[in-house]
Amino acid sequence: RDVTGVQTCALPISIPEFDLAGTFLAAAVDGLRRQGRLTTLARALGSQAYAALFRGEFVLCEQAAEEGIRMTRESRQPRWQSSCLTFLGAIYGLRGQTDEAEAIIDEAERLLGAVTSTPGIQHFRIARGATCLADGKPDLAYEQILPIFDPAHPAFNPLIGTPGLID
Numbered sequence: 001r002d003v004t005g006v007q008t009c010a011l012p013i014s015i016p017e018f019d020l021a022g023t024f025l026a027a028a029v030d031g032l033r034r035q036g037r038l039t040t041l042a043r044a045l046g047s048q049a050y051a052a053l054f055r056g057e058f059v060l061c062e063q064a065a066e067e068g069i070r071m072t073r074e075s076r077q078p079r080w081q082s083s084c085l086t087f088l089g090a091i092y093g094l095r096g097q098t099d100e101a102e103a104i105i106d107e108a109e110r111l112l113g114a115v116t117s118t119p120g121i122q123h124f125r126i127a128r129g130a131t132c133l134a135d136g137k138p139d140l141a142y143e144q145i146l147p148i149f150d151p152a153h154p155a156f157n158p159l160i161g162t163p164g165l166i167d
Contacts, residue, residue, distance in 0.1 A: 003016045009081040014024065015157055017074055018051045018054045018055045019055060020136050021047070022051045022052065022055055022057075025044060025047055025048040025051055026048070026137065027046060028048075029041065029044050029048055029064075032044055033047075037075070038071060038075060039075045041071065041074075041096050042068055042071035042072045042074075042075050042077055042079050042080055043068075043077070043103075045064045045065070045066075045067050045068030045071065045084065046065070046080045046083040046084045046087070047070045048060070048064040049061045049062075049064035049065035049068060049083075049084060049087040049088070050083070050087055050123075052064060053087050053090055053091065057095065058091055058095075061087055061088075061091055061101050062088060062091050064084075064092070065084045065085070065087045065088035066084075066088065066140060068081075068083075068084035069081055069084045069085060069088065072084060072098065078111050078112065078113075079112065079120070081108075081111055082108040082109070082111045082112040082120055083108070083119075083120065083123065085104050085108035085111065086087070086104075086105055086106070086108040086120065086123045087106035087108055087123070087127070088104055088132070089101045089102075089103075089104035089108060089127050089131070090105075090126070090127035090130050091103060091132025092131075093105075093127060093128070093130050093132075093134055093135075094130055094131070094135070098131055098134070098135045101127070102128075103132045105124055105127050105128060105131075107126065108120070119157070119160045121154070121155050121157075122148050122155060122157045122160040123160070125144045125145055125147065125148055125155055126144075126145065126148070128141075128144045129141040129142075129144035129145040144158075148160070
C-alpha cells in the first residue's frame with residue numbers, strides 16, 4: 001500500500017513468490033533509505049535477505065542480512081535481528097562454512113528467546129537443513145526440515161516451510 005512497497009512485499013514472500021517480492025523489496029529498500037525511515041528499513045532488509053536467499057542471489061542476501069543485523073541491533077529489534085542472522089547463517093552453511101553457520105544460527109536462536117512457535121523456528125530449521133546438505137549430511141538435513149511439515153510438531157508451518165522443500 002505505501003509508496004515504498006513495504007506493505008505490498010509481505011504477500012509475495014508469504015506465498016512464496018520470491019521474484020515478485022524481490023522487485024517490491026528493492027523499491028522498498030531504496031525508498032525507505034531515501035526517506036530516512038531506518039527502523040522500517042532494517043525490517044525490509046531482513047525480508048530482502050530472505051527473498052534473495054531463495055532466489056539464489058547469495059551476494060545480495062549476505063549484504064542485506066549484514067546491514068540488517070547492524071540496523072536491527074542499533075534500533076533494538078531482536079526479532080528482525082534474529083531473522084537477519086538466520087539468513088546470513090544459511091549463506092555460510094551453503095558455502096560449506098558449517099561451524100560459522102551453526103554459530104550464527106545459534107546466536108539467532110538465543111536472541112529470539114524461548115518461543116514455541118514462530119517463523120523463526122521454521123527459518124532456523126531450513127537454515128540448518130541447508131547447512132547439513134552442503135556438509136554432505138542429507139539424513140540430518142531431512143531431520144531438520146521434516147518437522148516443519150508435521151502437524152504434531154511445534155515447528156509445523158508448511159506455508160513458511162515451503163522453501164524447505166527445495167532442500
